[in-house]
Amino acid sequence: MAQLFRDHIEAISPLTDDEFGYILSHYTLKKLRKHAFLVQEGDNVRQEYFVLKGCVKAYTTEPESGKDFIFQFAVEDWWITDREAFFSKTPATINIDCLEDSELLGITYDNREKLAAEMPKYEHFLRVKSNWGYVSLQKRIQLMIMASAQERYEKFLSQYPHLVSRIPKAFIASYLGVTRETLSRLK
């Protein structure tokens, strides 16, 4: 599965075998069962994760209703963590848990900075990925404020066709900010 990770980096920064081995040596493998938490509100968030296998969801809980609001999914080839907590070294304000048995590669803040300082190719990779992460959140915000549920659902289908069969409808409804019943009427 390390090949998936290598391909992911090499789409931006081609590497020699030694360079990839060196990068990989700074990551640790984490295996989690379905329903397990990767991050819980209040945690110190010591790592950023690359998903090798599985599916996780990131969400906050509305203080008044206690309802979960999902703001991101991550499957193979995606990154996930509570980035605010990870970079600011503040307690987590979101939860991340597993929708499937999952395997992730985690890296600490210090190792991430070390690799970036040592390897311009790695810093370049991080910079380009971070740009796209920003863009995906901008899209997410626009999705949240677009008026019609139909449009939000269609946009989700076109952006993430591979997620629809893997993620329970109730979670897609939460992500889209519509009720389960509304989602059932859309198609």
Added chain:
Amino acid sequence: MAQLFRDHIEAISPLTDDEFGYILSHYTLKKLRKHAFLVQEGDNVRQEYFVLKGCVKAYTTEPESGKDFIFQFAVEDWWITDREAFFSKTPATINIDCLEDSELLGITYDNREKLAAEMPKYEHFLRVKSNWGYVSLQKRIQLMIMASAQERYEKFLSQYPHLVSRIPKAFIASYLGVTRETLSRLK
């Protein structure tokens, strides 16, 4: 005012005079009057902007109601553009206009990539800034889904105390997703 820009970069990557001069030579100054558009929906977005002076707002218009929904403000020392359009070279899906007479430094995508490739210090700066941009959008999403208007307003006041006196209440209400009347009752 170039000093503001230099200090902004040097908070992350210290520079020699020559290095800063070289970076600055890749930027162009843009002066806009209050109400002028920096980006309009449908535009090709050729530049990313650093605000030297003034205040701008980024917003989308809800298709059904025609209501504007503000998702970001930017004042001195902040970056702004339609990042999705800028990086993907797709037409803008948001508008950005000036709340005050504004002066901005703009850089094209090609010059941004060129500087990053030539100067590791600049790539490092971009990588770190991009991380924080991501974090600010994550906060924004959490702000949008927090249940009470009071909490959202208090969070805005604590995050952006310097913006409150500069931005008309109607725009703060739009940013917070509350009516102007609700905002007046909060304090």
